[in-house]
Amino acid sequence: MEAVQSRPVFQKVLGVFAVSLLFATAGLYTGRFIPPALMMPLMVAEIVMVIAAFWLRRKKSVGYMFVYAFTFISGITTYPIVAYYASQAGAEVVLLAFGSTFGIFAVMGVIGAVTKRDLGFLSTALLVALLALIFIGIFSIFSPLTSTGMLAYSFIGAIVFSLYVVFDFNQMKHHGISEEMVPLLALSLYLDFINLFIYILQILGILGSDD
Template structure:
């Protein structure tokens, strides 16, 4: 019985990772499609993306988030990420974007592995990380009306990188210590994707600011 449970847990864990990789592919296609989307449409698409995140938050308890929802969201996310990536390619060069992606992938792999092998249940981090996330959201809204200095933006991005790195650790740890059902796979995938893309954007901002100072 124990072996069956372990095999089932490992199978669900692998399914989350496979779905996550597919979501990155959808985001990549979306980022390519972003080249052809008029700038005037980026804000409405970003609003739609935010509404989908809010909807996923509301639907998480009923486990109503499906694979189609995740793939549509990641495709939209790719589109809205394109202007950021395009900006840093033109301002700092493609190598900075590649370095940011490589760093993100490396941190994701390391933190994910640590979270998956840690025997202690890190559920206690949930509230701490959520408060930190709300603080980041508040600062990002404040930044719209009163833009941060380059130093302030650098500090924000460093803190954001730490928060989302810890979220990767936390999410993998929770997948290890809690039973994963088929219905939970899309929502878990969405969580990992948000960890990854937000970490990528923060690292890209750090490298971009650092490059501009050289």
């Protein structure tokens, strides 16, 4: 009975997630016109908004406009990455990365939704893996990884966020969804999707540039 009652709200989460992708796409297009000097401030704003979102999670006060503003800014800051790999390996690599991301996201989402066991026990392990990715990402700014190292890092990142997709869908199934949780859950799915996309793009970009 609970699953039937929560189904419309679950569909609403997916709807908000789909709209967030549209805002991110608009941001990606806008990124073409943003001066490079503004990218760093926008990235800082994006990080602050992510921290704020998870702080506000306890109060369940993340709103729809917050989600759409964040995803728009995220699209802008993603543009330099997309443009770089498009120039290095070709525009078709970007399309392949998006298609692969969409396919993996859909499959992992279904796995998470149909798994009868509550996968909440994965929370700590995924958080540790995420923090490790962040640490390595920051470290690579000061000491760039080799091509092989970057490829391995991207594969691990893709695996971690694929598991996050499974985890998030599973938790929505087992712990229910209230109306006030919709924006935050949609934002979580967006973060899963965009990070998975970036890691897959890096994998395909590195492999494509080596051909």
